[in-house]
Amino acid sequence: MIERYGYEDFMKRNLNLKIILLFILMPFSAHAQDTSKPELYSVHGQATFMPQWHPSFPALYSGENSLDPNPELDSSFTSSLYLGLLVWKGGAFYSTSELLGGRGFSDLGGIADFPNGDISRSDQGGVNYNQAEVYFQQVFGLGGEKENIEEESNQLAARWDVSRFVVTAGKLFLTDFLDSNDYAHDPRTEFMNLGLVDNAAWDYAANIYGDTWAVMAELNQKHWALRLCSAMVTDTAIGENFDGNIGQAREDNAEAECRYGDEGNVGKISLLGYVNHAHMGNYQESLQLNPSHPDIIQSREYR
16 A cells, blocks of 8 residues: 555554654754754654544444444553763663553454554553653774764664674563664654554563563674563563572574665665563463363463
8 A cells, every 4th residue: 555655655554543743852962963062951752642543333242352343532641751861982872761551442452553652552441650760871993983862752862883792671662672763663753553663573561561670782883783681571461570580581682693785775674573471371271171161270380
């Protein structure tokens, strides 16, 4: 459809009602324009409002986790404040504070590829505060060619060695560091449905707000990069509390990235793999324990 009509026509034909209010606080910095000198600090903000509606439709059956066949009009609101502070050479502290509110269709039920990726995990109604991110990042230059790093949310402007080793630790969104995509990765400014926001096959570690505590290491070279990450998982699926038994409850991720092309026409191929360790049930064991009324909770153990 995009190829036939073009991007603008495609967006006009999108049946979702999309209203996005986006504001960005201009960064305050002593060296915002001169990337030869590191940016000392930055402040950014955003607010996004997404109303969505669907008409009535015929349904052969409906249950607790089904999409309501009656018309629904729901909306979500998110607001974020991004702070960055240079601590010393190559070392920076970042913080993201959020206000989240609103509802998704049918309490987020009935649609696997949810049409509002901005509220696909948290559907609590009202307005809730979340300290989404608070982490420290250290960049170790390995010498050689340098490149300018553009200033943006949670990224201070700097001039780094292309060949570098980066360590990041704290509370963060794994999707900000792994599985990156410049064209379909942010429901607030791009496609809204969940399947185009993140890799649907990646069951990334996160709580109900989408963040987790993690340690990550990245080795970056001119034409390739390797990233390793270990993150905490919650004690229940998409839960609120993290499981402190890190030895048996965590997610290990590895991503290899290969870049090709020249400036203005750059592409990449990436391979992402993960292993989840958690207190989980097993479908086959649950059926063996109770064939007529299987309960996944009965077979939970660290696996």
